[in-house]
Structures are given as C-alpha cells and as structure tokens.
Amino acid sequence: MDFYVLLGVERSASIGDIKRAYKRLARKCHPDINPGDRTAAGHFRQISEAYETLSDPDRRRRYDAVGYSQSTIEETAFGFEGFDFSVSASGSSASTFGDLFAEFLHQGGSDSPAAVPVRGTDLHHTIALSFEDAMRGGPQTVTVTRQEHCRTCKGLGRLRVVESRCVPCHGSGMVKSARGHMVFSKACPHCSGSGRQRQTRCPTCDGHQIEMRTEPLTIATPPGLDDDARIRVAGKGNVGRNSGEDGDLYITVQVQPHPLFRREGDDLHIVVPVAVHEAALGTKFEVPSLDGLARVRVPPGTQSGQRFRLRDRGVPSPRDGRRGDLVVEVRLVLPRLLDERSKDLLREFGRINGEDVRAGLNHHKGHEGHEGHE
Numbered sequence: 549m550d551f552y553v554l555l556g557v558e559r560s561a562s563i564g565d566i567k568r569a570y571k572r573l574a575r576k577c578h579p580d581i582n583p584g585d586r587t588a589a590g591h592f593r594q595i596s597e598a599y600e601t602l603s604d605p606d607r608r609r610r611y612d613a614v615g616y617s618q619s620t621i622e623e624t625a626f627g628f629e630g631f632d633f634s635v636s637a638s639g640s641s642a643s644t645f646g647d648l649f650a651e652f653l654h655q656g657g658s659d660s661p662a663a664v665p666v667r668g669t670d671l672h673h674t675i676a677l678s679f680e681d682a683m684r685g686g687p688q689t690v691t692v693t694r695q696e697h698c699r700t701c702k703g704l705g706r707l708r709v710v711e712s713r714c715v716p717c718h719g720s721g722m723v724k725s726a727r728g729h730m731v732f733s734k735a736c737p738h739c740s741g742s743g744r745q746r747q748t749r750c751p752t753c754d755g756h757q758i759e760m761r762t763e764p765l766t767i768a769t770p771p772g773l774d775d776d777a778r779i780r781v782a783g784k785g786n787v788g789r790n791s792g793e794d795g796d797l798y799i800t801v802q803v804q805p806h807p808l809f810r811r812e813g814d815d816l817h818i819v820v821p822v823a824v825h826e827a828a829l830g831t832k833f834e835v836p837s838l839d840g841l842a843r844v845r846v847p848p849g850t851q852s853g854q855r856f857r858l859r860d861r862g863v864p865s866p867r868d869g870r871r872g873d874l875v876v877e878v879r880l881v882l883p884r885l886l887d888e889r890s891k892d893l894l895r896e897f898g899r900i901n902g903e904d905v906r907a908g909l910n911h912h913k914g915h916e917g918h919e920g921h922e
C-alpha cells in the first residue's frame with residue numbers, strides 16, 4: 549500500500565501536510581472510536597506506519613527510493629485498546645508514534661502472563677586433569693558460576709502478597725501519560741489493569757527470575773579421556789526462564805602430558821633405552837604401564853627403534869572401554885665414556901664381525917653424484 553495514498557497526500561507534501569493528514573485519519577479510525585472493529589484497527593496501524601515513515605526525513609527518502617518501508621513495528625506485540633486519544637488539531641509538537649510505541653513495547657518482561665519460554669544459555673568450562681586421573685576416570689569436582697532460579701521467588705519473578713489496592717494507579721487500573729498535546733491512558737502495568745495487587749515484583753531478583761550462584765558440581769569422567777575432550781552435562785548451564793529449558797554445561801578437558809607416555813589414538817608409546825650388549829644378546833626388563841610394571845622380552849639382535857607391542861595395555865577407550873596397546877620402542881645407547889679395556893674389546897669385536905653394515909648403500913651408488921674415492 550502506497551503511504552502517500554494511505555494518508556491522502558501528494559508526493560510533494562510537506563511534513564506539516566503529512567501530520568495534519570495523519571491526525572485527521574487517526575481520529576476517524578482509532579480503535580477507541582471503533583471498538584471491536586478489526587478493519588479500523590488494521591487501517592489505523594497502516595496509517596500509523598505511513599506517518600512514521602513519511603514524517604522522518606531519512607526514512608521518507610529511503611521509502612521514496614525503494615517504494616517500501618521496512619517496518620520497525622512488531623505487529624503482534626501491541627494492542628490498541630485502552631487509548632484515550634485526544635488530538636489537538638493545531639498541535640505540532642506531538643512526538644512521532646515511534647516514541648509512543650517504545651513505552652508500550654517495553655512493558656513485556658516477566659510480569660506479562662504471556663511471557664515466552666527462554667532456554668538458558670550453555671556454559672563452557674575447562675578442567676585440567678593429570679594424565680593418571682584422565683586414564684583412571686572417576687568423579688571430578690568443578691566449581692561453576694551459573695544463573696539459577698531465584699530462591700526468594702522460586703524463579704517466578706514475583707511474590708504473592710495480601711491483596712490490596714494498586715498504588716501506582718490508585719486502584720483505577722489505568723494510567724495516563726501525555727505526549728505533547730496527546731494524552732494516552734493505558735492499562736496499569738503494575739496490576740495489568742485490574743486495579744488490585746496480588747503479587748509484587750520479587751525484590752531479590754527484581755523480577756528477572758534468576759540469581760547467580762557459584763557451586764561445586766561433581767562430574768563423572770569416563771576413563772581414557774584425551775586432551776581437548778568435551779563432556780556435556782545436560783541441564784547444568786544457565787537456567788531457563790518462563791519455564792524454558794535449562795542450558796547445558798560443556799566441560800573441555802585438558803590432559804597434562806606424561807613424562808614417559810605419549811598417546812596415539814588409544815595406544816600408549818614409551819621409549820626405553822637399551823645397552824648395546826642387551827640389544828645384541830637379548831634381554832628382559834620391566835616398563836611402567838597403567839597397570840603397574842609390565843615385562844618386556846627383547847630378542848637377540850634387536851635394532852634401535854624396533855617396537856614391541858603389549859596387547860591391551862594401552863588406553864581404555866572412553867567410548868567402548870576397549871583398550872589400546874602399549875608400544876615399547878627400544879633405543880640403543882652407547883656408554884658415554886669408554887675406558888681402554890672396553891675400546892680394545894670393541895676393536896676385537898669389529899675384527900671378528902667384519903661385515904659391512906653400509907653394504908645396502910652401494911645399490912644407490914651415483915644417485916647423488918658422489919662416486920666416492922677409489
């Protein structure tokens with residue numbers, strides 16, 4: 549619907565023309581003059597929006613350019629009943645309808661019986677676990693500050709009081725407000741127009757239904773949690789309002805690294821130093837594991853970097869409880885200092901084992917352009 553047509557003015561109409569046209573029409577189709585007439589109410593809403601748009605130079609320019617207006621008025625949030633609409637025809641200082649709307653639109657809140665349920669927001673928390681605690685699992689205590697139902701009003705936002713006359717409206721159920729030359733009366737927000745007061749805004753939470761509370765929560769953690777794992781604790785986020793659902797609490801787990809074990813999936817890796825003679829002749833030793841010491845047998849002729857897998861000695865999977873393996877990697881270490889006797893023994897050893905350990909390199913001779921010297 550064209551706003552100019554609605555108001556019955558020329559496209560070149562001045563602000564004064566628009567205001568006069570609006571007031572003339574508003575008096576004709578105001579819902580108070582036409583009680584119960586939905587057509588009149590709808591028409592009133594349209595001319596109000598037209599006036600809102602065309603009386604604002606910026607919005608009018610945009611409307612002229614695009615040909616339509618993005619309504620800023622929420623249609624459903626507002627009823628027109630209860631106005632006492634007396635307009636002075638010559639009044640020019642009347643504020644725009646937007647200002648008038650603002651007051652009514654801000655009434656809602658928890659006092660209103662039609663308050664919409666609001667889901668509580670989720671909360672996020674981080675806990676640090678030692679490697680052992682993460683592997684073991686079990687109860688962990690976290691201290692969380694969250695929005696809870698106000699204890700004074702049990703989350704209702706209001707308290708019942710002995711019925712009495714509503715003070716702000718003196719029991720009339722209506723309050724008046726003036727804007728320039730217009731006087732409005734509307735249902736008293738304190739008693740919803742009844743003139744009687746049976747409940748009062750909760751003084752503890754000021755009607756917001758909630759209070760902040762810090763309390764320890766005990767959380768069951770499954771065994772085998774990995775670094776950055778996330779646990780969801782349903783319903784332990786911020787509390788919902790107007791019977792809305794409670795939010796959830798998400799806990800991110802930070803697992804401290806272990807000095808010996810490195811985790812890969814559900815396997816644990818450990819590096820174990822082995823002396824030359826042990827690797828050559830074979831040996832047995834014990835390594836730490838999640839279940840105490842575990843025996844490892846290293847066969848004769850073991851190479852540095854060789855791995856031995858101990859089945860089911862790894863991490864219990866937090867999903868199905870099945871365990872990974874413990875992977876033992878041996879690393880050959882030479883004695884730091886060699887005495888003369890040891891050096892002699894090694895020279896003797898070299899003479900006896902004359903095998904060329906770099907024989908494999910010969911296959912790649914020339915690849916890099918190094919022919920070696922002959």
Ligand SMILES: [Zn+2]
Pocket residue numbers: 714715716717718719720721722736737738739740741742743744
């Ligand atoms: Zn009242």
Ligand SMILES: [Zn+2]
Pocket residue numbers: 698699700701702703704705706750751752753754755756757758
């Ligand atoms: Zn309260």
